[in-house]
Amino acid sequence: MSESGLSAVRETTVGPLTLAVETATETRSVVLVRGERVLASRSGEIREGGASRLLADIEEVLREAGASVREVELFAAAKGPGSFTGLRTGLATMLGLAVTLSKPLLGVPTLHAVAASAGPSERVLATIPAGRGEVFAQLLSVGEGGRVEELGAPRHVSPARLAEEFARLGGGLRWAGPGVRKHSEVLREAARGAGLPVSEDSVEAGVWTLAPSPEELAPTVALLARAAYGEGRPSEAHELRAIYVRPSDAELNEQWQARAK
Helix, strand or coil: CCHHHHHHHHCCCCCCEEEEEECCCCEEEEEEEECCEEEEEEEEECCCCHHHHHHHHHHHHHHHHCCCHHHCCEEEEECCCCCHHHHHHHHHHHHHHHHHHCCCEEEECHHHHHHHHCCCEEEEEEEEEEECCEEEEEEEEECCCCCEEECCCCEEECHHHHHHHHHCCCCCEEEECHHHHHCHHHHHHHHHHHCCCEECCCCCCCCEEECCCCCCCHHHHHHHHHHHHHCCCCCCHHHCCCCCCCCCHHHHHHHHHHHHC
16 A cells, blocks of 8 residues: 555554554565554564564564454454465464454455555556566556455466567556566566556556556555454354465476376
């Protein structure tokens, strides 16, 4: 979410005390919000420390905000797609807290958070790195109030193939997320080949917009979870399921070995 958007958000103080984590991307983030007001946050590389570092971040955020984990009214976590290890760490940690404290837990699709953080757009292609030079991607729409609607299913695909596919569909498209930052040259080359202008500002007809990638996604995860909770969507911890899109490397190896027999 843009700094101007967060500035407006910080002024809103009505709503549940929400603890949110995002461990699906390369940057782990934790945030505590009251309604939509950010009270404290932490972030770091996902490879640093695993579950122990995540728990330490949670403790630091609560301490900075002067709050106890027992005061948290809503837990939220990005539920994928993304890093298998990161996802499992984040979901298991939040599931443990929610179950232990008998509090609601909501999962937010990672690509929905990516799209919402880029701001309102009729068509936004949310992307995050998926390893081996590929990305997870999903075509979405984001309304003025931040409501996300799916225009397509999440996919696991190469950036070149994705760019080629959407270049044939023309402009009026916003690209968002860390996948854009990592593969911007691929996207720019595809746009040049299709005669499409590339911008880093507002979306216009016939233009591809490369939105800046947010440093932390946890604040947007918290906002989307709070909105879903306010609408009465299911928040039972045991109902939370990760979105993986593709099998893990271990599962792929097992499949390959089975075919080789």
